[in-house]
Amino acid sequence: KKFTEQNKTNLDAILNPLKENITRFEKKVDETYKAEASERNSLKGEIKALVTLNKQISEEANNLAKALKGDTKKQGNWGEIILEKVLERSGLQKGAEYEMQVSLTGDDSKRVQPDAVIYLPDKKHIIIDAKVSLVAYESFVNAQTDEDREKNLQAHVISVKNHIKGLSEKNYQTLGALNTPDFVLLFMPIESSFSLAVQTDNELFNYAWDRKIVIVSPSTLLATLRTIASIWKQERQTRNALEIAEEGGKLYDKFVLFVEDLIGIGKKMDETKNIYTEAMKKLKDGSGNLVRRAEKMKTLGAKTTKELPKNLIERASEE
Numbered sequence: 001k002k003f004t005e006q007n008k009t010n011l012d013a014i015l016n017p018l019k020e021n022i023t024r025f026e027k028k029v030d031e032t033y034k035a036e037a038s039e040r041n042s043l044k045g046e047i048k049a050l051v052t053l054n055k056q057i058s059e060e061a062n063n064l065a066k067a068l069k070g071d072t073k074k075q076g077n078w079g080e081i082i083l084e085k086v087l088e089r090s091g092l093q094k095g096a097e098y099e100m101q102v103s104l105t106g107d108d109s110k111r112v113q114p115d116a117v118i119y120l121p122d123k124k125h126i127i128i129d130a131k132v133s134l135v136a137y138e139s140f141v142n143a144q145t146d147e148d149r150e151k152n153l154q155a156h157v158i159s160v161k162n163h164i165k166g167l168s169e170k171n172y173q174t175l176g177a178l179n180t181p182d183f184v185l186l187f188m189p190i191e192s193s194f195s196l197a198v199q200t201d202n203e204l205f206n207y208a209w210d211r212k213i214v215i216v217s218p219s220t221l222l223a224t225l226r227t228i229a230s231i232w233k234q235e236r237q238t239r240n241a242l243e244i245a246e247e248g249g250k251l252y253d254k255f256v257l258f259v260e261d262l263i264g265i266g267k268k269m270d271e272t273k274n275i276y277t278e279a280m281k282k283l284k285d286g287s288g289n290l291v292r293r294a295e296k297m298k299t300l301g302a303k304t305t306k307e308l309p310k311n312l313i314e315r316a317s318e319e
Contacts, residue, residue, distance in 0.1 A: 024247060028243060028244050028247055032237070032244065075132040075134055076130070076131075076132060078132065078189070079115075079130030079131065079132040079187070079189045080100070080101075080115050080130050082130070082189035082218070083100075083115055083116055083128060083130040083187050083189065083221075084100055084116070086187075086218055086221055086222060086225065087100075087116060087225065089222070090222060090225035090226060090228075090229055091225070091226060091229035092118070092225060092228065092229050092232070096119070097118070097119050097228075097229075097232055098116060098117065098118045098119060099116070099117050099119075100115065100116050101113055101114075101115065101116075102114060102116075102117045104175050104178070105175075112170060112172065112175070114127045114128065114129050114172055114184075115128055115129050115130050115187075116128040116129075117178065118225070118228060120228065120231070121231060121232065123179055124179045124180070124181075125178040125179055125180045126180060126181065126185060126228075127172045127173065127178070127180055127184045127185065128184070128185040128186075128187050128216075128221075129167050129170075129172070129184060129185070129186060129187065130187045130188075130189060131160075131163035131167065131186055131187065131188060132188070132189060132190070133156060133159040133160045133163060133188065133190075133193055133197070134190070134193070135159070136152050136153075136155035136156035136158075136159050137152075137156045137159075137190070137192075137193045137196065139152040139155070140152035140153050140155075140156055140196070153196070153200055154200075156193070156196065156197060156200070157197055157200050157201045157204070160188070160197045160204065160215075161204070161207060163186060164186060164207065164208045164211055164213050164215070165211065167184060167186050167213055168184075168211035168212060168213055170184075172184045173212060182212055183209070183212045183213060183214050184212065184213055184214070185213075185214050185215075185216050185221070185224075186208065186213050186214065186215050186216065187216055187217075187221055188215060188216070188217050189217075189218060190217075191217050191218055191219060194215065194217035195217070198215070283312075283316075284312060284315050284316040285316075289316050291308060291312055291313060291316035292316050294308065295308070295313060295316075
């Protein structure tokens with residue numbers, strides 16, 4: 001009985017860690033499957049939400065245009081608010097995949113603070129700065145004559161170019177603390193303002209690119225951020241797959257040890273059986289076996305209070 005209990009204890013010590021590994025492995029596979037299914041089911045809704053968001057931002061921009069006119073600081077603050085709203089709806093996780101108003105030190109030891117930093121896999125980054133070109137644009141929209149429209153249209157393009165030049169001079173892409181591409185994203189929060197500028201000056205994108213700036217609007221930034229979010233999703237899936245593979249490897253190794261232990265237990269049981277067989281032979285086999293000698297002592301007058309099993313005495317007597 002003790003031997004059986006000891007075997008059960010040994011088996012539990014071997015099997016319990018194996019059960020835990022199997023449960024953890026099954027949970028990881030199930031979580032990965034459910035996450036992928038959920039993402040597939042929500043894709044249509046996300047696309048519709050992006051379209052709605054773009055319309056909403058454009059409407060809000062137009063509604064606030066007059067209120068912000070003439071106040072450069074308020075324009076800047078509003079641009080940052082719209083930028084953060086786009087980031088919130090992009091699918092990226094704040095704190096893990098992007099940060100707002102990150103304070104950094106430049107090569108000249110001066111503190112700089114880009115509006116947003118996007119974190120990419122492999123410890124890479126993209127910097128975004130919001131710039132609002134509103135005064136000339138609003139004047140263009142409300143102009144009563146062709147002459148005023150043309151004048152304000154050119155002023156609007158110049159305003160955008162000034163923002164490009166000013167952002168370029170900050171040299172954010174050279175910050176040692178970040179691993180960025182050789183460009184910075186300039187975010188124009190008013191979609192129609194962005195469209196008007198690039199339609200008026202066909203070389204505006206080239207002008208910006210020559211200064212290591214890429215101009216983006218809410219719609220183009222959303223597309224870019226959704227691509228980045230997709231990259232992060234693939235990265236997480238890859239990490240999950242690697243973790244599953246690692247857990248699977250650990251499970252296999254544990255199973256090998258389990259099999260080795262079972263084989264060892266089998267050998268010990270065989271050894272124990274052989275020892276038991278030899279002991280029983282000494283107990284009941286041969287003319288001088290222990291049972292016969294004990295019974296002989298009893299016959300000679302040894303005082304006893306217990307009896308040996310009759311079948312054992314009979315088998316010993318037969319030998």
